[in-house]
Amino acid sequence: MxxxxxxxxxxxxxxxxxxxxxxxxxxxxRSGEVKAVDDVSFDIYEGETLGLVGESGCGKSTCGRAVLxxxxxxxxxxxxxxxxxxxxxxxxxxxxxxxxQMVFQDPQASLNPRMTVARIIGEPLDEHTSLSKAxxxxxxxxxxxAVGLNRNFANRYxxxxxxxxxxxxxxxxxxALNPKFIVCDEPIAALDVSIQAQVVxxxxxxxxxxxxxxxxxxxxxxxxxxxxxxxxxxxLGKIVELAPRDALYxxxxxxxxxxxxxxxxxxxxxxxxxxxxxxxxxxxxxxxxPPAGCNFCTRCPKVMAVCKEHEPITREVAPGQFVAxxxxxxxxxxxxxxxxxxxxxxxxxxxx
Amino acid sequence: xxxxxxxxLDVKDLKTVFLxxxxxxxxxxxxxxxxxxxxxxxxxxxxxSGKSVTMMSLIGLLPSPPAEVRDGSVLFNGEDxxxxxxxxxxxxxxxxxxxxxxxxxxxxxxVFTVGYQIMEPLRKHMGLNRAEARVRACELLELVGIPDxxxxxxxxxxxxxxxxxxxxxxxxxxxxDPDVLIADEPTTALDVTIQAQIxxxxxxxxxxxxxxxxxxxxxxxxxxxxxxRVIVMYGGQIVEQAPVKELFANPQHPYTRALxxxxxxxxxxxxxxxxxxxxxxxxxxxxxxxxxxxARCLHRFDRCxxxxxxxxxxxxxxxxxxxxxxxxxxxxxx
Ligand SMILES: Nc1ncnc2c1ncn2[C@@H]1O[C@H](COP(=O)(O)OP(=O)(O)O)[C@@H](O)[C@H]1O
Ligand SMILES: Nc1ncnc2c1ncn2[C@@H]1O[C@H](COP(=O)(O)OP(=O)(O)O)[C@@H](O)[C@H]1O
Ligand SMILES: [Mg+2]
Ligand SMILES: [Mg+2]
Numbered sequence: 001m002x003x004x005x006x007x008x009x010x011x012x013x014x015x016x017x018x019x020x021x022x023x024x025x026x027x028x029x030r031s032g033e034v035k036a037v038d039d040v041s042f043d044i045y046e047g048e049t050l051g052l053v054g055e056s057g058c059g060k061s062t063c064g065r066a067v068l069x070x071x072x073x074x075x076x077x078x079x080x081x082x083x084x085x086x087x088x089x090x091x092x093x094x095x096x097x098x099x100x101q102m103v104f105q106d107p108q109a110s111l112n113p114r115m116t117v118a119r120i121i122g123e124p125l126d127e128h129t130s131l132s133k134a135x136x137x138x139x140x141x142x143x144x145x146a147v148g149l150n151r152n153f154a155n156r157y158x159x160x161x162x163x164x165x166x167x168x169x170x171x172x173x174x175x176a177l178n179p180k181f182i183v184c185d186e187p188i189a190a191l192d193v194s195i196q197a198q199v200v201x202x203x204x205x206x207x208x209x210x211x212x213x214x215x216x217x218x219x220x221x222x223x224x225x226x227x228x229x230x231x232x233x234x235x236l237g238k239i240v241e242l243a244p245r246d247a248l249y250x251x252x253x254x255x256x257x258x259x260x261x262x263x264x265x266x267x268x269x270x271x272x273x274x275x276x277x278x279x280x281x282x283x284x285x286x287x288x289x290p291p292a293g294c295n296f297c298t299r300c301p302k303v304m305a306v307c308k309e310h311e312p313i314t315r316e317v318a319p320g321q322f323v324a325x326x327x328x329x330x331x332x333x334x335x336x337x338x339x340x341x342x343x344x345x346x347x348x349x350x351x352x
Numbered sequence: 353x354x355x356x357x358x359x360x361l362d363v364k365d366l367k368t369v370f371l372x373x374x375x376x377x378x379x380x381x382x383x384x385x386x387x388x389x390x391x392x393x394x395x396x397x398x399x400x401s402g403k404s405v406t407m408m409s410l411i412g413l414l415p416s417p418p419a420e421v422r423d424g425s426v427l428f429n430g431e432d433x434x435x436x437x438x439x440x441x442x443x444x445x446x447x448x449x450x451x452x453x454x455x456x457x458x459x460x461x462x463v464f465t466v467g468y469q470i471m472e473p474l475r476k477h478m479g480l481n482r483a484e485a486r487v488r489a490c491e492l493l494e495l496v497g498i499p500d501x502x503x504x505x506x507x508x509x510x511x512x513x514x515x516x517x518x519x520x521x522x523x524x525x526x527x528x529d530p531d532v533l534i535a536d537e538p539t540t541a542l543d544v545t546i547q548a549q550i551x552x553x554x555x556x557x558x559x560x561x562x563x564x565x566x567x568x569x570x571x572x573x574x575x576x577x578x579x580x581r582v583i584v585m586y587g588g589q590i591v592e593q594a595p596v597k598e599l600f601a602n603p604q605h606p607y608t609r610a611l612x613x614x615x616x617x618x619x620x621x622x623x624x625x626x627x628x629x630x631x632x633x634x635x636x637x638x639x640x641x642x643x644x645x646x647a648r649c650l651h652r653f654d655r656c657x658x659x660x661x662x663x664x665x666x667x668x669x670x671x672x673x674x675x676x677x678x679x680x681x682x683x684x685x686x
Contacts, residue, residue, distance in 0.1 A: 055543040055544070055545060056543055162632050164632070192398040192399055192570070192633070193398055193570060193572075193611060193614065193615060194398055194610070194611060194614060194629040194633075194648075195632075196614075197614045197615075197626040197627065197628045197629070198628050198629075198630070200626055201625070201626055201628060219543065219544070221544070221618055222573075222615065222616040222617060222618045223616050225616060225617075225618060225622060226616040226622065226623055226626060246622075249618070249619075259545060260544065260545060261618065262548075263544040263545045263547065263548035264544055264573065264618045265544075265547075265548075265551075265571065265573030265574050265576065265577045266573055266576065266577075266617060266618055266619055267572040267573045267575075267576050267600065267612065267615055267617070268576055268600060268617075269576045269577070269596045269597045269600050270597065271576075271619065272573075272576045272577035273577075275577075277548055277552065279545075279548055279549055279552060280545045280548075280549075283513045283515060283516070283546070
């Protein structure tokens with residue numbers, strides 16, 4: 001708060017929508033749409049990691065890909081380093097590509113099995129630079145060093161590597177063009193527990209050394225607590241809560257965040273036997289047919305009449321903690337509002 | 353938990369090898385454990401450590417070739433499953449030993465209704481007629497928390513969500529009131545909120561039905577919440593075994609200790625830096641002649657390269673396969 005220079009917003013997303021058309025019938029007529037990402041707004045500050053969490057199908061990957069403009073988005077504004085790319089054409093996007101990269105979940109599926117590691121890592125250099133052959137090989141070796149891959153393996157193929165090493169290859173390729181911003185889409189989900197920490201430590205290390213900014217997509221809330229500075233929680237295409245990490249984990253405000261956190265098992269039998277779980281009923285509704293009002297109203301343990309009619313607006317209920325929930329509308333639920341304010345006070349103290 | 357008495361399941365020196373074009377894979381090596389009546393035994397280990405192959409070997413579900421169960425005995429209520437005829441095994445699998453796998457879609461038949469698939473074992477193994485089986489199937493769906501059970505008997509597997517399909521699988525596994533339920537990563541493919549529902553259901557079912565359960569997972573959090581006792585597998589072997597609280601409070605094997613340190617927590621102090629287990633799990637091309645964890649172990653010494661440590665008692669109902677003693681930080685005697 002007292003910093004002289006406020007942190008720079010490297011990524012600014014406003015009212016982003018990504019709807020996929022559904023076609024059906026013999027004539028493949030457009031019969032509806034999947035609202036995979038439905039009006040989300042957030043910033044990512046330079047050098048920070050924003051965690052993006054939520055259950056499968058809630059729109060995390062679509063959001064990450066849309067922000068990098070791997071899709072033609074339905075609506076909204078995306079600014080990267082001040083440049084608007086929401087409606088940018090091919091030329092602008094191509095010029096921006098080097099600064100923004102992606103690391104995928106499944107290193108197996110995202111690496112071409114017929115290319116050597118050197119070619120995979122060097123491919124972005126072919127496309128975006130005019131380095132000589134020798135310069136390129138130097139760059140590839142440097143990248144392999146940076147991610148902890150043995151240079152001697154440059155001419156091997158992806159299948160000759162383990163899952164963790166393949167993820168290192170994917171990271172090296174993402175780093176090739178000196179990006180500022182990397183979307184990491186479940187980069188450790190396919191890896192074994194003992195390998196996950198290796199890759200997470202590498203990502204953190206590279207962030208410190210290269211000043212990288214991450215959007216870290218994951219369904220692993222414990223790992224996000226470790227790696228993220230701030231966390232956005234998605235449910236059915238919308239961000240329901242966005243907060244600094246410690247505030248989110250210590251005093252979640254949205255009933256969905258509360259339920260999600262309480263469902264995560266803790267590797268400690270004493271804590272586990274004492275824990276009070278909030279069990280959500282049923283399943284997530286389909287994003288092609290979201291409920292009226294709040295998207296979470298069909299499963300919310302604290303649902304009120306208003307939730308089934310009106311969509312809640314997002315408000316800041318504690319410093320930097322944004323929540324989209326009617327519990328925090330004073331006029332609608334005074335009592336709930338008071339409790340919230342009380343909790344917000346506590347979280348500010350805890351946050352200090 | 354009733355201690356003593358004959359275990360429901362008693363596995364001794366189980367050894368399973370795969371014969372592949374590129375040679376043998378020693379997937380399960382001298383695995384021994386027992387399962388007591390009413391107990392929930394957690395089996396934890398990373399992928400490839402031999403959890404599934406061990407359980408499939410027990411009940412003859414591995415295709416042979418390529419699999420070959422080379423050695424061992426599996427006493428189920430005193431009867432050796434490795435010695436009985438295929439017919440008897442099939443009977444036991446349908447009625448006395450229930451199964452739930454990670455991906456219910458591969459074990460449910462997409463062309464039959466869910467009702468048919470629950471009723472079939474009831475008619476075959478319990479001798480119920482159609483009407484009786486139908487009533488029982490409906491009860492079972494209600495038991496596992498599927499709303500509107502009667503109507504849903506007529507639905508096909510694809511009409512259920514992932515979590516609901518897993519409940520159906522549990523209903524089928526429980527249909528004939530088995531003595532043992534083996535659940536192989538039943539919640540790994542599910543979201544945490546759905547996993548929490550299934551874990552809660554499991555706790556409830558155990559209280560009501562009292563069967564013994566083997567629960568396989570790579571998630572130490574799940575183990576902590578559900579298991580009475582835990583075995584830890586690494587490289588096709590059991591490296592540690594202890595009651596759940598003892599294992600988490602007092603891990604003895606360097607692998608278990610490292611694993612517990614490498615996972616971040618959702619509550620309590622935040623882990624600034626994750627501790628790392630360097631290296632990769634072993635390739636199981638040869639029978640083990642040395643410790644399987646030695647290449648990644650921080651406490652390795654010369655004996656670990658020469659000899660495969662046997663499990664030995666290290667505390668109350670607690671054993672570990674390691675030559676090193678964390679209490680003294682030196683090799684154990686003998
Ligand atoms: N290319 C696509 N066409 C149609 N629907 C899609 C497409 N990509 C994703 N979806 C749908 O959008 C929703 C969000 O998906 P996704 O972003 O992959 O979620 P997550 O990454 O959180 O699991 C899902 O319902 C998914 O089926
Ligand atoms: N059909 C097979 N052919 C060859 N090797 C196999 C086969 N099935 C399993 N294995 C090997 O057996 C070992 C143990 O596998 P598994 O029991 O499935 O591990 P887990 O269930 O602990 O992930 C692994 O090394 C695996 O590669
Ligand atoms: Mg995804
Ligand atoms: Mg398995």
